Amino acid sequence: MIVVENMVKAFGGFHAVDGASLTITEGSITGLIGPNGAGKTTLFNVIAGVLQPTSGTVTMQGQDITGLPPHALFHRGLLRTFQIAHEFPSMTCRENLMMVPGSQSGESLWNTWFGRKRIADEERALRARADEVLDFLTVSHLADHKAGQISGGQKKLLELGRTMMVDAKIVFLDEVGAGVNRTLLNTIGDAIIRLNKERGYTFVVIEHDMDFIGRLCDPVICMAEGRVLAQGTLAEIKANEQVIEAYLGTGLKNKDQVAGA
């Protein structure tokens, strides 16, 4: 579904992504792991059009999408969430979902004069969809809560919810489980699996929690120092010498994460 070839993203003389190549298979939940600073988020940003690549190409279903802006990718069904959730804090959770740009007619002059009924109908449909999404994520009770006041984990759920307001094809999740308690993490995991099975979403999941990766992802791709080190099942990745070395080099915490999974 997505093919990344020889991707390089330089910041000054430093190559955060340094010749990464990988393939994301349609229908998969692919895990992207690697020590802190490996270039995972930067790679996501380049694929999702947030950053321009220095060199390299990205194709989606055979079409070159290299360097297309996020809104153009959005219309093709390529969405990403952020490592740090970015909700509108003073709006309710429902309103946050309703803000996702999608198929609204918008506020053209024509619509203002002639489309009042249509806009009202659309708003009702949008509201119903937002409520469905909240229900799917088992957080209907948060619909009228201000998004700035829900927990960090619930914000992550809301981020995932945003991807459900449109017909996504492929969703890139950047540490959707970071700082989230076990129960909520399971809810997020369940939602990802259901979206994958029932709606055919392809996912690419960056995560440091190896239990979460192990439960959801096949295959798993491991990056270090801007490059792809290995791809395989989590068991294969964990047994890979280069992977172990990459994690060892970054200290105990990460090593235990990968070895203890």
Ligand SMILES: Nc1ncnc2c1ncn2[C@@H]1O[C@H](COP(=O)(O)OP(=O)(O)OP(=O)(O)O)[C@@H](O)[C@H]1O
């Ligand atoms: N805008 C930037 N300017 C300069 N350096 C950057 C920039 N963004 C990222 N980097 C550097 O690029 C490297 C890769 O960063 P990136 O955020 O992609 O890593 P990551 O794999 O997502 O790490 P983490 O697991 O900690 O989120 C890091 O060394 C980081 O400091």
Ligand SMILES: [Mg+2]
């Ligand atoms: Mg990151």
